[in-house]
Amino acid sequence: MVVTSTDNLESEASDNFTYDRTAEVKAFDDTKLGVKGLLDSGVTKIPRMFHHAKLDTNEISISDSKFSVPIIDLQDIDTNSNLRAEVVDKIRSACMEWGFFQVVNHGIGVEVLDEMICGIRRFHEQDDEVRKPFYSRDSNKKVRYFSNVNPFRGKGANWRDTISFFLTPDPPNPEEIPVVCRDIVMEYSKKVRALGYTIFELFSEALGINPSYFKELDSADGQFLLCHYYPTCPEPELTLGTSKHTDSDFMTILLEDQMGGLQFLHENQWVDVHPVHGSLVVNIGDFLQLITNGMFVSVYHRVLARHTGPRISIASFFINTSPHGTFEVVGPIKELLSEETPPIYRDTTVKDVMAHYFDEKGLDGNTPLQPFRL
Numbered sequence: 001m002v003v004t005s006t007d008n009l010e011s012e013a014s015d016n017f018t019y020d021r022t023a024e025v026k027a028f029d030d031t032k033l034g035v036k037g038l039l040d041s042g043v044t045k046i047p048r049m050f051h052h053a054k055l056d057t058n059e060i061s062i063s064d065s066k067f068s069v070p071i072i073d074l075q076d077i078d079t080n081s082n083l084r085a086e087v088v089d090k091i092r093s094a095c096m097e098w099g100f101f102q103v104v105n106h107g108i109g110v111e112v113l114d115e116m117i118c119g120i121r122r123f124h125e126q127d128d129e130v131r132k133p134f135y136s137r138d139s140n141k142k143v144r145y146f147s148n149v150n151p152f153r154g155k156g157a158n159w160r161d162t163i164s165f166f167l168t169p170d171p172p173n174p175e176e177i178p179v180v181c182r183d184i185v186m187e188y189s190k191k192v193r194a195l196g197y198t199i200f201e202l203f204s205e206a207l208g209i210n211p212s213y214f215k216e217l218d219s220a221d222g223q224f225l226l227c228h229y230y231p232t233c234p235e236p237e238l239t240l241g242t243s244k245h246t247d248s249d250f251m252t253i254l255l256e257d258q259m260g261g262l263q264f265l266h267e268n269q270w271v272d273v274h275p276v277h278g279s280l281v282v283n284i285g286d287f288l289q290l291i292t293n294g295m296f297v298s299v300y301h302r303v304l305a306r307h308t309g310p311r312i313s314i315a316s317f318f319i320n321t322s323p324h325g326t327f328e329v330v331g332p333i334k335e336l337l338s339e340e341t342p343p344i345y346r347d348t349t350v351k352d353v354m355a356h357y358f359d360e361k362g363l364d365g366n367t368p369l370q371p372f373r374l
């Protein structure tokens with residue numbers, strides 16, 4: 001939190017005796033209308049549950065980093081083997097050095113991407129009474145609307161709302177998907193899943209392993225979407241849209257609108273991901289870092305809160321959260337190990353890492369892989 005004067009310090013200290021965070025979070029959660037509902041109610045100051053303790057101006061300023069995320073063109077990779085080899089080289093260095101890249105000419109039409117963003121915006125901007133019934137804290141639900149994974153945990157909450165869809169391997173009934181985005185969620189998720197398999201194949205080629213390695217890996221064979229809505233924020237210097245974290249999956253493919261705000265950490269600097277219309281952002285998740293024995297890197301990223309908005313993003317996570325996937329033992333790929341490159345991670349399961357992430361850790365800014373290092 002930014003403290004600007006001694007007066008503020010004193011009033012904060014006396015507030016600490018009376019402030020009941022759990023009650024504030026409960027009252028917020030009970031509205032079932034998320035951050036959008038707060039803003040619609042006319043707030044001009046953000047409630048204290050959203051304050052992030054360690055933010056100062058350096059921490060939240062727009063990056064002026066000289067770095068930019070690699071852009072990789074997937075045009076003609078299925079018909080031109082020279083081009084494909086070049087793309088595989090670019091992907092290998094992007095995954096080893098950056099953990100993030102953008103893809104263009106990936107085969108998903110721009111009209112599908114735009115309609116997906118519009119569909120998610122339509123959901124979040126529906127009348128209160130229509131979106132409220134989807135609000136739930138039951139993580140077993142295949143379709144649910146919520147604000148923050150666990151706002152009760154005691155850390156500063158994020159200025160954002162989400163609707164999630166757990167789609168593969170056990171899809172919901174189409175009727176469970178809100179009608180304002182049903183058709184496009186089904187179409188977009190199918191197309192992005194196919195793109196995911198293509199990128200997994202390119203990863204295998206970059207690693208020099210069997211091209212169908214990921215297809216045969218049960219724990220990677222799943223997909224869920226988190227579809228975020230970041231309302232405008234009246235005090236963006238006090239909070240974040242998404243806290244610093246890494247993704248606990250194999251790979252994430254992100255669709256974002258043109259608002260910007262996503263940053264990833266590279267050589268200790270926050271690098272802005274500048275939205276490119278029609279592109280998708282790909283980032284490496286913790287499990288890919290684990291099975292590549294640290295060769296591919298899962299990097300920290302976050303989303304700034306902004307005066308401008310709303311911002312819409314759709315993150316597709318590739319990981320199998322069904323029992324079939326979560327109990328499979330995964331560890332560093334044997335072909336990548338040698339006497340010179342011994343395993344640096346122990347074998348584990350998606351279930352163990354997820355339990356650590358959701359039950360104990362949350363978005364606390366530390367990598368969830370730490371306890372799995374040898």
Ligand SMILES: O=C(O)CCC(=O)C(=O)O
Binds near residue numbers: 247254262301302303
């Ligand atoms: O909204 C974004 O751009 C990123 C979201 C994200 O990092 C996440 O859902 O894990």
